[in-house]
Amino acid sequence: MSDYVARLTVFQRIQHIAVFLTFFLLVVTGMPLKYPQAWWSIEIVKLLGGLANRALLHRIAGVGIIVVGLVHIFYYLIIDRAPLLRRPIMFTPKDIFDMLRSIGYAFRLTNEPPRMGRYTWGEKMEYWSVAWGTSLIAATGLVMWFKEIALQYITLPIFQLFWMLHSYEALLATLTVFFGHFYTVHYSPRFFPGSLIFLHGRMEMEEMEEMHPLELEEIEREKPELIEHKMPMRRIQGFVYALNRRIWALGIVVFLIFIAMTVIAFVDLFKYWFIGV
């Protein structure tokens, strides 16, 4: 039995769950308004119980994700007072080289994958995308919510720009999550049907050695108590492992089906990308 490393605190796990619940609610209630001419659009609004419900749920979820964001900011400003710029989530010059090496490794140009620390360059980009995207969407969303007040200070063209940014940042976030993040934690043969790190916060030793070797070295050196010798959430995790051994190939099929479905859902909308807000 392999060892596990405790990586995510309970607070971090709760934040993640809160973000993805509000995020999915926002996507489901938002996209029908971005693409009213899509075949799934009317059906989703019906499922939500009408336009008024859609608007209400979108605002509730929006307030929810803003609250999560504010809690996050205040926690790391007030309670956890480590110097901001020296946190492991900050970009360093090494990330550029790591990224180039990762791309080179993916294209078989080099046989050595990069050795990364607490957060890989991809994880840092994901984190800062979420931070930037949420800030932008929250700000523009509030402007659109309180348009009567906002239009006292900004002109209609600026308002339209805000709307456009809200709309396309949302699409970007949705596609990034469904193709990028979902691949790494759901469709990937290593994890399909899904990684449970978001629940127990423990990462397998082999995965640590591959993804975060520098962090592992540091933990072994300074905090060996974080290394646990038992499988977390034994029942469920064992079941997921067993499932993964049998149906990992299905993940690839699901991934491809998902891409196909997205193309089908958006195919008649692609031609409007450049003329629609």
Next chain:
Amino acid sequence: MRRLGVMRSGNLKLVLCLVLIISLVPLVNAQGIDQEVPLDPTNIRDYCYTCHSNQPDTRLNTPPREWSKSIHAANDVTCDQCHGVFHSKLRKGLTKRQYVAVCTKCHQLDGSAAGRAEPGFYTLGTQIANPPKVSFVHGIAREGAAEPAVCVDCHGAHAITDVDDASSWVSRENIIQTCGGRGESECHASKKVADEYGISNAVESYLRNTFHGRYYQHGDKDVPTCRECHADTSSDAHNVLPSADSRSPVNPANVKKICANCHGDKMLTAKITGSMHLDLSKVPLLLSTATKKTRPYYIGPIHILTLGKLYIIQTIAIVLFIILLLNILDLSDKIGEKTRGTEEEEGEIEEGTEEGE
């Protein structure tokens, strides 16, 4: 030439026929549609229905079917009042000019005849003959343009019902399609018309680039359609004018009042500039080379919405190249790892059993 030859040959039958036809001409009134017909309207309807209702050809029976449900049928405005009684003259329908003449017979500005008083109709009626400089926009045949919209282009010819009736062409349910253009007429849903008149593709931009249009497509009953902003329906529904005209409801000086109708009095002090009808295909990707720059959208040579357009490109680039490409490359790696892993496991098991034996 051949015909002359026949006449010279003295064909008696033909000459008699010609005489007969010529002798009938006084009966067929030369003034056509303006002729008072001393016939009972119900009779004339039955007369038309002989062919136009009992035949299977839809081209023949559609007009009376539509008319029978119309507000004109309810008010005993029968076929002859618009078409006259002389089939040979009107079998190909009315021309645009004739339509105006026909409708204004009853629908006058002063309301003296039947029908409501509509200033738009009046100006339309006089404009065709002598177009003034600025007036009802649909009544003006602009320079180099085709014929303008007349009554029937918006209201339909036979299926005219009350504006509050859902089946009316100008009802809330149908107005978008009507302004977009029905039948053969290309109007505000057509890029050709938009370019020709130098206006935006209004229906397209309404449906795609306004919340009003998006809610409308979801069946919202409260959002404004064309007429709530472009025609002041409380006084004169025909007062559709270019936004540059100071009498237009969407003129910059008036538009805030229109917004305030739904959004409240705060809108009276809002900074409403630019256009609700956004056409992003006209937004440049980088700097604009256009000589005519609409003021509120440009900061120097930069179009405000260029940033939004760059965001679209960013979306496509990130999703396609980084995520899809890197993931698919990673996939082959992980499949290799997985299949290798299974072989090793099986190998171990086999070794184990051997040792056990």
